[in-house]
Amino acid sequence: MLSHFVRRLLQAIPTLWLIATLTFLLLRTAPGGPFDDEKPVPPEVKAQIEAHYGLDLPIYQQYFNFLGNTLRGEFGPSYKYTGWEVEEIIGQSFPVSLELGGLALIIALSLGIPIGVLAAIYHGKASETALMGTAMIGICLPTFVLGPLLLLVFSSGLGWFNPLGWSVASDRFLPALTLGLFYGAYIARLTRSGMLDTIQHDYIRTARAKGLKERFVVMRHGLRSALYPVVAYLGPAVAGLISGSFIVETIFFIPGLGMFFVNSAFNRDYTLVMGTVLFYAVLIILFNLLVDLIQMWMNPRTRHD
Amino acid sequence: MSSCRLAALLLALCALCGCEPRKTNVERGNEARELYFGIGTEPAGLDPHLITGLTELHVTLALYEGLATFNTETMEVIPAVAKSWSISEDGCFYTFNFDPNARWSNGDPVTPQDFIYSFERILSPALGAPYAYMLYDMKNADRFHKGELSDFSEVGVSSPDERTLVIELAQPTPYFLSLLTHYTWWPVHPPTIEKHGGMTARISEWTKPKNFVGNGPFKLEEWRINSSIYADRNPFFRDPDSVWLNGVHFLPIQVHAEERAFRAGHLHLTSTVLPHRVNWYQDNMPERMRFDTALGVYYYMFNTSREPLNDPRVRKALAYSIDREAITEHVLKAGQKPAYHFTPPNTGGSYNAEARLIYDPELARQLLAEAGYPGGESFPTFEILYNTSDAHRSIAVAIQQMWKEELGINVTLYNQEWKAYLSTREAGNFDILRAAWFGDYDDPNTFLSLGETDNGNNHTNWSNEDFDQLVEAATLATGNEARFEIFQRAEALLLEEMPVMPIYFYVTSLLIDPSVEGWHANILDYHLYQSVRLRSE
Numbered sequence: 110m111l112s113h114f115v116r117r118l119l120q121a122i123p124t125l126w127l128i129a130t131l132t133f134l135l136l137r138t139a140p141g142g143p144f145d146d147e148k149p150v151p152p153e154v155k156a157q158i159e160a161h162y163g164l165d166l167p168i169y170q171q172y173f174n175f176l177g178n179t180l181r182g183e184f185g186p187s188y189k190y191t192g193w194e195v196e197e198i199i200g201q202s203f204p205v206s207l208e209l210g211g212l213a214l215i216i217a218l219s220l221g222i223p224i225g226v227l228a229a230i231y232h233g234k235a236s237e238t239a240l241m242g243t244a245m246i247g248i249c250l251p252t253f254v255l256g257p258l259l260l261l262v263f264s265s266g267l268g269w270f271n272p273l274g275w276s277v278a279s280d281r282f283l284p285a286l287t288l289g290l291f292y293g294a295y296i297a298r299l300t301r302s303g304m305l306d307t308i309q310h311d312y313i314r315t316a317r318a319k320g321l322k323e324r325f326v327v328m329r330h331g332l333r334s335a336l337y338p339v340v341a342y343l344g345p346a347v348a349g350l351i352s353g354s355f356i357v358e359t360i361f362f363i364p365g366l367g368m369f370f371v372n373s374a375f376n377r378d379y380t381l382v383m384g385t386v387l388f389y390a391v392l393i394i395l396f397n398l399l400v401d402l403i404q405m406w407m408n409p410r411t412r413h414d
Numbered sequence: 415m416s417s418c419r420l421a422a423l424l425l426a427l428c429a430l431c432g433c434e435p436r437k438t439n440v441e442r443g444n445e446a447r448e449l450y451f452g453i454g455t456e457p458a459g460l461d462p463h464l465i466t467g468l469t470e471l472h473v474t475l476a477l478y479e480g481l482a483t484f485n486t487e488t489m490e491v492i493p494a495v496a497k498s499w500s501i502s503e504d505g506c507f508y509t510f511n512f513d514p515n516a517r518w519s520n521g522d523p524v525t526p527q528d529f530i531y532s533f534e535r536i537l538s539p540a541l542g543a544p545y546a547y548m549l550y551d552m553k554n555a556d557r558f559h560k561g562e563l564s565d566f567s568e569v570g571v572s573s574p575d576e577r578t579l580v581i582e583l584a585q586p587t588p589y590f591l592s593l594l595t596h597y598t599w600w601p602v603h604p605p606t607i608e609k610h611g612g613m614t615a616r617i618s619e620w621t622k623p624k625n626f627v628g629n630g631p632f633k634l635e636e637w638r639i640n641s642s643i644y645a646d647r648n649p650f651f652r653d654p655d656s657v658w659l660n661g662v663h664f665l666p667i668q669v670h671a672e673e674r675a676f677r678a679g680h681l682h683l684t685s686t687v688l689p690h691r692v693n694w695y696q697d698n699m700p701e702r703m704r705f706d707t708a709l710g711v712y713y714y715m716f717n718t719s720r721e722p723l724n725d726p727r728v729r730k731a732l733a734y735s736i737d738r739e740a741i742t743e744h745v746l747k748a749g750q751k752p753a754y755h756f757t758p759p760n761t762g763g764s765y766n767a768e769a770r771l772i773y774d775p776e777l778a779r780q781l782l783a784e785a786g787y788p789g790g791e792s793f794p795t796f797e798i799l800y801n802t803s804d805a806h807r808s809i810a811v812a813i814q815q816m817w818k819e820e821l822g823i824n825v826t827l828y829n830q831e832w833k834a835y836l837s838t839r840e841a842g843n844f845d846i847l848r849a850a851w852f853g854d855y856d857d858p859n860t861f862l863s864l865g866e867t868d869n870g871n872n873h874t875n876w877s878n879e880d881f882d883q884l885v886e887a888a889t890l891a892t893g894n895e896a897r898f899e900i901f902q903r904a905e906a907l908l909l910e911e912m913p914v915m916p917i918y919f920y921v922t923s924l925l926i927d928p929s930v931e932g933w934h935a936n937i938l939d940y941h942l943y944q945s946v947r948l949r950s951e
Contacts, residue, residue: 140833141833141837142833142837145836145837146466146836147836148466148544149840149870149871150544151547151870153560153561154539154542154543154546155542157539157540158616160542161542161616161617186617189458190456190458190639191458191461191616191621192459192460192461192617192618192620192621192622193639201638202639202640265677271680272674272675272678273671273674273680275641359668359670359671360670361671362665364638364640364641365640368640369640375831377833
């Protein structure tokens, strides 16, 4: 198990290098530069600005400088937001996204798993259609529709929540729900199909034949295997959830990381793009690794592979 | 946990939130004398020598002050750090007498030497200040900035004593005092700059709240990126009694969420009003919406090196066949004014272009026929390029339709995201390009100099010696009457040649809470927080 863990960590190195290199190349081939503006600066001024950021060096040198800085964990200053280091921006924004994503994940799991299990138990009955129909709505409703809808009802209509912001505890609820419902709906579908698949297995039949209570059969024997696909899905999903959602952050005015992901690319803010992309890549790799470990724990067979 | 229990928990949480008594920002702000201002986007920085945008101007106006400022109601230039000034007879020497009460937010006196240091900083080529050219009217400033001169003492600024600053101009510049209100002319605190990287360090921590020293009515207290900026009262401000507010909160709420924040009482002021909400406010809350004429023009640029746009008759035909009123009334719908000339009305106080382009489809067809394309026959298809935006698209679609109907010609629409669009513009790889210009200062020169051959913002490939001479002559002429007369001729020539096709003049629109007093409409969107009061109900 340890060797598997170490092997996976080593595999992450070329993956990260490839992501960093591709992002670097894509950014440099995209038309327009970080210091192009509506009112263009004179070429000599632009040259001075570029010199500040080492953009006057040959491209291969820029690339090696960038790789060296990345290894030291230094992405450098943002080109757009003068006075801010990329690490500072991520450091201020990530905790917010982490909190929002974490809450959304709790909502997603607390809704998705029970709904999925119930739908599998009531397979073929009207309750299943109702439960899965609801989940389908969750999947089909994009966050930019769901967010404003929730606001319309709970903020403008009932006045229970602030329409935006991130200052008081209750400000977390609507954005977390907006983000969590989509993932919850997906988890419900995965749980249901996993559960349906599992309860047809012989060991479940055996458990039933032994006279165990249905609830015990489902929860003790069925659920662990049924959650296998859910756990696999959660790796990249959690990385996505906690690294910020541009749409939800914009709707609710939340100072998270999502905005920087999108705007840094539009602004050609090279350092900020590299910082956010690599940060996200590391998160995905870490969570996928975590998923592997959890799956090993859940399924003894894989431990010996 | 069963779904029922979960639902009960959620409902309990909702009920709990509902019970929490909460004051809105506006209510809190009115009590604490704090203004909540939506600025639409995160400012790119707070260093006055490096910023370029309106958002940044709005924040920095709270934090710094130059030699002179505007009375935002009358747009008259009034004293600030300089309590008075005198101008030499030839109009080339300005002598500023400093207010002895002028202090930095750490208590240091603001001195003429601070200004000399600041001018040297912004003009230092190594800093790469994007708007350093705003100081070019000062003698030798351009040469120093371009690296032709290395000794700053040869630049036209000096300090004969501790309270006096003398600026020597390269030539008389009638609008010079209004230039001083621009952030490029504001001072920075030399010891702070030196402590955080030195004069030409672009990458510096000095604008962080813990390091910040400014000389404005407020000082930077808190800056959480993408969340809020709070400026607290500066106890050392030179005229503390003029400041009523205790603080200003700047909230970078995206424009789509701003109106919601305003309705919920989270903002006293917004950065803009979205066009689709204008009618609603006009019908229901007209007192909460304000339109101010802005010093900006929206126009299309012709690439005059490409056929058939190299023919002025074709350019005029295209310009004359557009119903600008239909565009402002039915497409834009937010108080914009149709533009029949290039320089916005009342620029420089009283400049109103006499030359006018007209809406005359018949004449347009005739001109097109003269150019060899009767009824649009054999007219090559060309492209309108705009940066990706619904608003630009709507205008382009309307114009495409008008040209099709009136002239029988086909154009295709092409959009690119912002940076790609700028890159295409720089390469001159377009037929017709959407463009806009906001005046850097209140004078026709900021608009008409765009047509000069060597102007970096003239991407049309149009070059006209007479026009260049007129703009140059206007710069050298003394007295606004004489200058404006020359500008009239330049504007007439521009409309005769039509390298650019004006479409509409911008307005700034915003939502304003009834408690806000002293927020004056003006063309430069220049607002001093000293004049703002909040009326508690």
